[in-house]
Amino acid sequence: MDPRHHLPLMFAVLDSEATPEEVRELERLIAIDAGARAEYEAQRRFFARLQRVFLLDPPSGLADAAAKRLQPFNLSAKGETMIRNVSKRALWIGTGVAASAVLIAGFLLKFPPAGENAVGTVAPAQRYRGEQIKAGDVKLGDQTVAQLMQSDSFERIVRDPKMRALAQDPAFEALARSEALAAILRNADALVAQAKSANADALVARAKSVNADALVAQAKSLNADALVAQAKSVEAQKSADALVAQAKAFNADALVAQAKSVDAQKSDALVAQAKAFNADALVAQAKSVEAQKSADALVAQAKAFNADALVAQAKSVEAMMTPQAWQLLGKHTEAITLMAHDPGLVALATNPAFANALAANAASVNAVSK
Amino acid sequence: MVTKESDEELVHRCRGGDSSAFRVLVARYQKPLYNAAYRVLGNADDARDVTQVAFMEVAERLDGYDANHKFFSWIYRITLNAALNLLRRDGREQRLGDHERRRPGPVDPESRAAESEESRRIQRALMQMSEDHRVVLTLRHFSDCSYREIGLILEIDEKTVKSRLFEARQRLRELLRDLELE
Numbered sequence: 001m002d003p004r005h006h007l008p009l010m011f012a013v014l015d016s017e018a019t020p021e022e023v024r025e026l027e028r029l030i031a032i033d034a035g036a037r038a039e040y041e042a043q044r045r046f047f048a049r050l051q052r053v054f055l056l057d058p059p060s061g062l063a064d065a066a067a068k069r070l071q072p073f074n075l076s077a078k079g080e081t082m083i084r085n086v087s088k089r090a091l092w093i094g095t096g097v098a099a100s101a102v103l104i105a106g107f108l109l110k111f112p113p114a115g116e117n118a119v120g121t122v123a124p125a126q127r128y129r130g131e132q133i134k135a136g137d138v139k140l141g142d143q144t145v146a147q148l149m150q151s152d153s154f155e156r157i158v159r160d161p162k163m164r165a166l167a168q169d170p171a172f173e174a175l176a177r178s179e180a181l182a183a184i185l186r187n188a189d190a191l192v193a194q195a196k197s198a199n200a201d202a203l204v205a206r207a208k209s210v211n212a213d214a215l216v217a218q219a220k221s222l223n224a225d226a227l228v229a230q231a232k233s234v235e236a237q238k239s240a241d242a243l244v245a246q247a248k249a250f251n252a253d254a255l256v257a258q259a260k261s262v263d264a265q266k267s268d269a270l271v272a273q274a275k276a277f278n279a280d281a282l283v284a285q286a287k288s289v290e291a292q293k294s295a296d297a298l299v300a301q302a303k304a305f306n307a308d309a310l311v312a313q314a315k316s317v318e319a320m321m322t323p324q325a326w327q328l329l330g331k332h333t334e335a336i337t338l339m340a341h342d343p344g345l346v347a348l349a350t351n352p353a354f355a356n357a358l359a360a361n362a363a364s365v366n367a368v369s370k
Numbered sequence: 371m372v373t374k375e376s377d378e379e380l381v382h383r384c385r386g387g388d389s390s391a392f393r394v395l396v397a398r399y400q401k402p403l404y405n406a407a408y409r410v411l412g413n414a415d416d417a418r419d420v421t422q423v424a425f426m427e428v429a430e431r432l433d434g435y436d437a438n439h440k441f442f443s444w445i446y447r448i449t450l451n452a453a454l455n456l457l458r459r460d461g462r463e464q465r466l467g468d469h470e471r472r473r474p475g476p477v478d479p480e481s482r483a484a485e486s487e488e489s490r491r492i493q494r495a496l497m498q499m500s501e502d503h504r505v506v507l508t509l510r511h512f513s514d515c516s517y518r519e520i521g522l523i524l525e526i527d528e529k530t531v532k533s534r535l536f537e538a539r540q541r542l543r544e545l546l547r548d549l550e551l552e
Contacts, residue, residue: 008536015510015535017517046543050511054489058404059418063396 003039010040014047377441384432396425402513403449409508410453412497424449443522495545503538
């Protein structure tokens with residue numbers, strides 16, 4: 001008989017899965033059948049070789065890196081759930097407003113005015129005194145900016161201590177004055193289109209270079225079902241703008257349609273917001289979340305990405321994000337979150353006229369803020 | 371970190387907001403999960419990424435974890451799914467590992483070199499196999515899972531585990547014929 005006929009029995013014994021009866025059966029077999037004995041010996045050597053395959057040590061820091069992202073467990077279970085929900089929403093909305101943190105930085109850098117003269121001067125009207133601006137300083141030519149500066153949302157942001165702390169960071173100031181950022185804001189769609197043509201390997205390398213390797217891996221591991229699930233979860237949060245942002249990230253017309261159906265009355269505004277959505281904002285959000293050590297936020301953000309979004313992210317990183325900017329955004333997560341939950345700021349961040357005017361008049365804007 | 375607490379006890383503590391319990395789970399599973407991912411992916415960087423992602427997935431989904439099922443099978447399943455998704459997305463099956471670290475073993479350089487070469491050849495053979503075969507061999511031979519445990523992880527019955535292992539071993543032996551002739 002072909003000794004391989006007994007392979008299932010041999011495997012069971014070698015796998016330590018055989019019953020005592022099966023072990024005795026094999027012992028009897030190899031005692032009387034030379035062919036079976038040779039086959040068993042060959043299989044035993046084969047198993048032994050596999051057993052000697054190296055057991056690799058995980059890279060140093062793997063456990064630390066994983067633990068770093070699990071800080072929400074420091075909270076109570078209830079609190080953790082709350083934070084997670086907030087984080088998810090903040091992630092989506094934040095894609096539209098993180099850029100606004102940069103945009104308004106020019107206003108906030110020197111506000112409220114420091115020094116002795118500043119004591120007690122918190123009346124909003126004093127921030128925009130006409131006499132503080134010299135003729136020619138401002139070349140706005142666009143009433144939208146002025147109107148938005150006078151909005152409640154703008155006032156609220158510039159008065160918030162967290163936002164002021166964010167704005168006073170020198171790295172933030174540098175980022176706000178970035179020409180690359182202005183270019184991105186002026187032509188976000190073209191940037192994304194360009195990014196889509198990027199080489200995938202280069203994208204991964206770029207993403208890894210900004211310490212988002214785990215994020216990339218997770219994004220790569222996503223399948224369509226996971227993305228759909230994510231879309232549904234966003235829908236459940238009644239967050240139409242998030243759906244639009246997600247749709248843009250996925251470049252999926254069906255999701256855009258879904259987003260519009262969620263809130264048909266606001267569809268135009270939502271689409272506008274989605275267009276304002278840009279990858280650098282997502283990157284900034286990712287870094288702030290990473291600094292916040294929030295695993296669920298990272299996971300949520302990773303789910304928001306597909307390759308195209310990551311390419312865009314890589315491009316935007318290349319275009320503008322500096323290590324100082326990463327550190328800064330990571331230090332001011334509360335401020336970012338605050339903005340993410342301010343509908344007025346969402347409107348600010350997603351108003352093309354506002355963004356374009358700021359980008360075209362960066363010097364003037366800074367003059368205004370002073 | 372040494373603890374005799376069961377996985378289920380640690381999970382219970384995690385759900386109560388105890389971050390130290392999660393660290394214990396990470397310490398307990400990082401090596402087996404990393405190795406399983408590496409054997410399936412054949413690439414150390416990808417294995418690291420997938421392992422991290424698996425832990426994040428676990429953290430994200432811990433509230434929904436069904437305590438009626440074994441934690442180890444759940445976390446293995448998450449890891450392997452992440453690894454397979456990565457493979458399918460990138461088509462990296464043929465890619466070989468770029469480095470391997472030795473576990474404590476023979477100390478003389480010649481033995482180490484021979485063992486290293488054999489390990490690499492086995493990995494090369496694994497990467498030529500189907501995903502199903504590679505995964506089942508990984509779980510049995512490199513993760514020391516029983517038939518029952520493999521069935522739980524892959525959500526297949528033991529009979530299927532045995533037949534898949536049978537086919538996988540036959541195939542691997544063919545691929546490793548040169549090894550056996552040494």
